[in-house]
Amino acid sequence: MTIDAESLACPVPIPEGARVILGHGSGGQLSNALMRDVIGPSIAAAAPGGPLNDAAVVDVAGARLAFTTDSFVVSPLRFPGGDIGELAVNGTINDLAMMGAQPLALSLAFVIEEGLPLEELSLIAASAARAAAAAGAQIVTGDTKVVGRGAADRLFVNTAGIGLVPDGVAPAADRARPGDAVILSGPIGLHGVAIMSVREGLEFEVEIASDTQSLGALVAAVLAVEPDVRVLRDPTRGGLSSALNEIAEASGVGMVLDEATVPVPEPVRAACEMLGLDPFHVANEGKCVAIVPAESADAVVAAMRSVPEGEGAVRIGTVVREHPGMVTIRTIVGSERIVDMLVGEQLPRIC
Secondary structure, X not given: OOOOHHHHOOOOOOOOOOOOOHHHHOOOHHHHHHXXXXXXXXXXXXXXXXXXXXXXXXXXXXXXXXXXXXXXOOOOOEEOOEEHHHHHHHHHHHHHHOOOOEEEEEEEEEEEEOOOOHHHHHHHHHHHHHHHHHOOOEEXXXXXXXXXXXXXXXXXXXXXXXXXXXXXXXXXXXXXXOXXXXXXXXXXXXXXXXXXXHHHOOOOOOOOOOOOOOOHHHHHHHHHHOOOOOEEEOOOOOHHHHHHHHHHHHHOOEEEEEHHXXXXXXXXXXXXXXXXXXXXXXXXXXXXXXXXXXHHHHHHHHHHHOOHHHOOOEXXXXXXXXXXXXXXXXXXXXXXXXXXXXXXXXXXXXX
């Protein structure tokens, strides 16, 4: 009997990065690599350069308009504190708000899997409409597509939005400067843990609800006291750590945080300890990070606290010249550690 040597050889493994994996949707290092190495170079001829922000700002007939688009694939469709319709509208409005824009108009498109109950679809659409009305925006156009069973996991939602950016307002990821203050609008980790509790059937002494909410009023309050906000960012996928690392890299600065000031709710902390997660990596859907000149930090914190969306606002750190592109944190015990971006996928299908 003749044995073919090639038949005994181990198959060549697929190189890491040869195919899309769930981690590419994490909002962390793999997501950055996907944009930097695959998507970005492919669309470079049709895309302007510069830092990646939550939305683009374009000049139209003398007006500065922020424009953004997003897709939502959260599972389950309804969760403590919200549903995919509300989440989609709030998420799009928040991307506009992070450019200092007040929302004007949204699109809303549904990719519907065959078999989704019509009543459930109606409830989600109504939820989206209420969220838009509450934020002062209109849903002006949209689309529906229906796909076969198993092709869309019940429902995917795509949105786009435009908003008006006031004169003199230009927050961007590359504008942080040494000496600036890092401000967070409230406690982190609520959305990610709320989704996880439903998926895994976890029960806590206190129900953890998603923090999904529109941040338009919060940003308007901030701009009223400090129009020259350096950076605004909502720490969604990849959590607070990814948002701050992206800003540090884009601006070529370092950041030093104070662990004692970062608000992590006790139920979130307990859930993360039980599951081996880092609260800094857990997604949020209703929080804002603001980088502002140090002299206006107290006024910005007070402005955030003046609206319900920012009642828990606090200064959590400082932008520094040292270790550019890196975020560190002074721990409660006095040591200092690196706050790195999420590497893989902590919790897929979260927004």
